[in-house]
Amino acid sequence: MKFSAAVWDHADGVRVEEVELLERHPRDVLVRIEASNVASSEASALLGPAPAPADLPPDLPPGLALPPLPLHILGHSAVGVVEEVGPSAEGVKVGDRVLMTGNNNCGVCHFCQRGRYDQCAAMALFGPATARTANGVDVHPLGYVGSLAEWAVVLDNLLVPVRTDLPADQLSLIGNPVCTGVGAALRTARIEPGSVVAVVGCGPVGLSYIQAARLALADQIIAIEPLAHRRAAALRMGATTVIDPAETDPVEAVCELSGDAGGVNQGRGADYVFDAANDASATEQAWAMTRSAGDLTLAGLDPRPGARVSFPMVQFSNFGKTIHSCQMGSLLMRRDLPWMVRLAERGQLDLASLAERTYPLKAVGEALRDVAECNVLGATVDPRL
Structure with missing residues (x-):
């Protein structure tokens, strides 16, 4: 044949x-x-x-x-x-x-x-x-x-x-990119209701992160994306704030948005950060905007041979942050993909825009x-x- x-x-x-x-x-x-x-x-x-x-x-x-x-x-x-x-x-x-x-x-x-x-x-x-x-x-x-x-x-x-x-x-x-974004948010990181979520990179995986964070009842969903049409899509899919990293320092912006004005939690950083930017420097920014004892989930992969990221050793050792690597959303496919289909059928996942x-x-x-x-x-x- x-x-x-x-x-x-x-x-x-x-x-x-x-x-x-x-x-x-x-x-x-x-x-x-x-x-x-x-x-x-x-x-x-x-x-x-x-x-x-x-x-x-x-x-x-x-x-x-x-x-x-x-x-x-x-x-x-x-x-x-x-x-x-x-x-x-x-x-x-x-x-x-x-x-x-x-x-x-x-x-x-x-x-x-x-x-x-x-x-x-x-x-x-x-x-x-x-x-x-x-x-x-x-x-x-x-x-x-x-x-x-x-x-x-x-x-x-x-x-x-x-x-x-x-x-x-x-x-x-659904088999990718949606399962990667939704699975990472709901199975890997397990976003808690009322959390502050930051998403770095709003391609199909990043937009799936955003939709899952909305389903998980996150209080704030902050999207960082340099392209205007992707920022607009992020807002349609559930982001509460969008940031153009070419105009605003994303780390400073996330820290400012996530804390209590003038309170003890001022500038703490996001509870959950998801990186889908495919750029090593963006991954380092994602680390920096993750609060102490927060969760950073990585799905982005810088395609340049030998690309590396580095974090300050004192933060890596003492700040209690958890880094999750995420392959296909940590999912059991025959268990998890059917309920994603049902979410789409009910209009809770926007697949048409993707x-x-x-x-x-x-x-x-x-x-x-x-x-x-x-x-x-x-x-x-x-x-x-």
Whole structure:
């Protein structure tokens, strides 16, 4: 069986080409893609070939100098319909509408057994090859999914059956970025009612943080974002205050907004800070605006090789702050994604605004470019167009 897919090549970048399915494994499920999210992490492919080890900073710690990546199909969050099920696959059947996410949740590893599904040992950047190019080169699915394509072959436990009539473009965002933002706020950090929340970076993940903070009954939701259209979206989705960091020092502003005027709590900082800015300097600001004994949750990832953050040692040792790293919202996918669908059905999660533009598969390069340049709040690809 042949189909079109957005393939990333280490030397040439992204292209749409025809590939042929390989023989499937017993737990594999064949899914016809309805829509796939275009993630900012994948948009970085537009920056050109990944740096070779010789191009990396000389003081980069061992293990961070990645070798050339294999040929792979982009896309790790999508919605589709099950067309074929392997003989050992469980939990799905032909005809099911399913969400796809790159969080494995194997259930048996050291981390899953301790409730840290976000660190599942079975997760990997790429799954085994599922297709082959016309030149005979194996193609691997990104995050075991590879959904920027007409079809995807996915392990059964990466699929979440849902019963809903929500549009495909909106559903494709739930497996990421929505689950990352909502899960981080409600499962990782566990925002308490009446809290002061600050969100650094208001892309799709940041806007999901904001919506979850609203659902958690936060008293103040302060959004820090340099782009005007994203600040406007933050206000629509529940932010009580927006700050342009190009005009106002965000740390000073958050500390001023979060304290009692003239009282003992003056300038204390936010109770919960969420970083989704993908910039190391913004992460350092996020730390600085977190109050003593507050919670800082990180989902942003500076794509520059060797990017680092630094915090004053005395604050790191004595201020009692908790830092959470957040992979896919710390969620158990089959437990948590269905209730996010219900939130969207009830109008409590605005997915329509996040799915700002849908592109055909042949225009995936344009979609990636628009995401990389922040021209849209969110982008999806519908291979049926």
